[in-house]
Amino acid sequence: QIQIEDDRTGLSIETLRRAIADNLFYIQGKFPAIATKHDYYMALAYTVRDRLLHRWLNTLEVYLKQDVKLVCYLSAEYLVGPHLVNNLINLGIYEQIRQAVEESGLNLQQLINTEEEPGLGNGGLGRLASCYMDSLASLEIPAIGYGIRYEFGIFDQEIKDGWQVEITDKWLQDGNPWEIARPEAAVSVKFGGHTESYLDDQGNYRVRWLPEYIVKGIPYDTPILGYKVNTANSMRLWTSEACESFDFQRFNVGDYYGAVDRKVFSENLTKVLYPNDEPIKGKELRLQQQYFFVSCSLQDMIRIHLNEGNTLDNFAEKFAVQLNDTHPSIGVAELMRLLIDVHYYPWEKAWEITEKTFGFTNHTLLPEALERWPLGLFGHLLPRHLEIIYEINKRFLDQVRLKYPGNNEKLSSLSLIDERGDKYVRMAHLACVGSHKINGVAQLHSELLKKTLLKDFYELLPEKFTNVTNGVTPRRWMVVSNPELSQLISSKIGENWIKNLDELRKLEGFIDDGGFRQQWREVKRKVKQDLAQYIHDKLGIIVSPDSLFDVQVKRLHEYKRQHLNVLHIITLYNRIKQNPNLDITPRTFIFGGKAAPGYHQAKLIIKLINSVGDIVNHDPEIGERLKVVFLPDYNVTLGQRVYPAADLSEQISTAGKEASGTGNMKFSLNGALTIGTFDGANIEIREEVGEENFFLFGLKTEEIDQLRAQGYNPQDYYNSNPELKAAIDLINSGFFSHGDGGLFQLLINSLLYLDHYLLFADYQSYLDCQERVSQAYKDQEHWTRMSILNTARMGKFSSDRSIREYCDKIWNTSPVPIQMKD
Ligand code: 26M
Secondary structure, eight states, X not given: OOOOOOTTTOOSHHHHHHHHHHHHHHTSOOOGGGOOHHHHHXXXXXXXXXXXXHHHHHHHHHHHHHTOOEEEEEOSOEEOOOHHHHHHHHHTOHHHHHHHHHHTTOOHHHHHHHOOOOEXXXXXXXXXXXXXXXXXXXXTOOEEEEEEOOSBOSOEEEEETTEEXXXXXXXXXXXXXXXXXOGGGOEEEEEXXXXXXXXXXXXXXXXXXXOSEEEEEEEXXXXXXXXXXXXXXXXXXEEEEEOHIIXXXXXXXXXXXXXXXXXXXXXXXXXXXXXXXXXXXXXXXXXXXXXXXXXXXXHHHHHHHHHTTOOGXXXXXXXXXXXESSTTTTHHHHHHHIIIIITOOOHHHHHHHHHHHEEEEOOOOOGGGOOEEEHHHHHHHOHHXXXXXXXXXXXXXXXXXXXXXXXXXXXXXXXXXXXXXXXXXXXXXXXXXXEEEEEESSHHHHHHHHHTTTHHHHHHOGGGEEEOOOOBOHIIIIIITOHHHHXXXXXXXXXXXXXXXXXXXXXXXXXXXXHHHHHHHHHHHHHHXXXXXXXXXXXXXXXXXXXXXXXXXXXXXXXXXXXXXXHHHHHHHHHHHHSTTOOOOOEEEEEEOOOOTTOHHHHHXXXXXXXXXXHHHHOTXXXXXXXXXXXXXXXXXXXXXXXXXXXXXXXXXXXXXXXXXSXXXXXXXXXXEEEEOSOTTHHHHHHHHOGGGSEEOSOOHHXXXXXXXXXXXXXXXXXHOHHHHHHHHHXXXXXXXXXXXXXXXXXHHHHHHTOTTOHHHHHHHHHHHHHHHHHHHHOHHHHHHHHHHHHHTOGGGBHHHHHHHHIIIIIOOOOOOOOOOO
């Protein structure tokens, strides 16, 4: 019998080759002689998408028919990373496609590198959302990831004269083959105006909201395929558009310019991602974005639910809605509004549904990062929601009064409204009262939440609190990004570790095998060589793959202490200058990360890194011993190159400040050792890998509290530590800034006189620890053992484990396997 493969689903090399040629012709409208790399990328992407669509539609059909419980992840950010290579891996067709592409005379790696990554997030929080989407699909959990389709994502970073320059991220300009618009599922979102009460036919008291304007939300769906399963969930991102009927017909007859103004306004709503990883006070557009995507998403859920013939009575049994930080927490008031004003539920019933529906994940303890909206602004934009929040607050404070009679302190500290000075709506408080579970993102973080930020809530509602330690997906962060190491691992223990990361433990059985350790080192050297090549191509700096690759990549923030790392570099520099024959372990210091455009101190740290690099890299007396590299435009794609090549992972935040960290997990998984503080998930990583395989330094949270209570004076450290003094003085002298001693003054003064993040207090401990790292690296056999053990013991930090915990502790959901029909 002759089998003819379908051009859109077939997987033979010949069929794939033909499909690519076909798409090039019929979708890109090109023939090979005039096709660009990008044309070929698109042709290939559509070829892969066809093979994915099958699974996607099947999945959606099963979800509909079986009326399953859906996890709805609400996140203002997703840092997806490139789709093509991830889909090839998850579909299990990387090898076939590679051959088909090569038979077409092309290079797969080149086409993969052509993809413009969707940078719809700032950093850890957005990347976590994408790791969770991968795990949800891989674990066959029905889920939708709701968010915003920013036209411009996180800016591209260039470095000019050592300074960060921001460039608009035009990720959509060449088209996006991975999304499908669903204009038929558009919804309307109201803003502004006022409310009025009325009595309905039965004489019930009701409220209606008469908005000032209405914006339309159009969903764009992207399939998120699980690893070697048929489940493909959706990421549904909303774009805002003008609502023609409203603007052009009813209100603006004859006022053409006025109507166009409104159209422009509506389209601005989802134009750009705010590039801060903390709230910028009082930006109305940001609140509009948040409310817009949350209202679209909740309306979408309700439509899906009612379409399946349900009433909203069992909404909470069919939807588990997770709030990724407070950004979507307006959802609590919005669901109440929809239930009460639109679907006529009584308050008590609506509240019961709402509280059961939501879960809230907190991602930070930094008080300045807590979202609060000025009451005036809030009430102007969302008058009905403010009324609802007042009512929620009134009922909640009644409960507080019962528990703490006469305690006005408690009332004021728990209230949803901050009334200590200017008045604000406290979004974290809204999220806490409106959710049945509240979780932090690492053990320490969840404990500190209960002791500090949400102490009063914990005392009142202890049963709501739980922890889910973050995780990362081993598909993207190992199989996709480090194929060499993945293959070596699979050759020893098979491929099951990719789905069940705990199986990496089996590597421990090979630890005494010198041949295996040799192979391990060879792989590491090969990926270091690749990164060295990239560094040379991009920056013209020559670095040796035999030096210790000491890496810190993450957003620039004072609490993350990139400048502590710099003080170490300068100290080593000074030591060599004092003793030119000093025998030290050669190191390549690699940095990467973006600073918020308005965060001057962070931008100054980038300049400092580059300035120190300029001197160190060109000093003949230093030679090959120290190199400093700042990689511009750190993003997911670049992360995929960097993590596999690292020997040492810098996780050096001030204890108690980093909620979890997830880069720390990616490094360790790829066999880097960590130098880190007692902070976030570092603590749990150390617990897993063993203290002998982790370089711990610095003050612990309680010690920091004590030190602060005594009165911390950074100058004591400066005056009593000659090496610290020398490093600071050298910066101040203008040595790194062509004699301009003032250039780094703001940074230096903030250290000398304030040092909020205790760099000086941790400096000596950090230096001593780095010396232990250098000594350890000299014994390559032992270092390799530690490296293997780091990888072998990373099982806990799979996002699959995190998602299972969310399913059990918070969402009450279980897998729904998808069978393929032919
Ligand atoms: C808020 C309002 C307006 C504009 C921007 C924001 C905003 C955006 C991102 C606030 C915070 C944002 O992100 C915080 C974040 O990324 N937190 C990190 O979350 C990771 C995942 O849980 C943790 O691993 C990190 O430790 C934590 O810093």
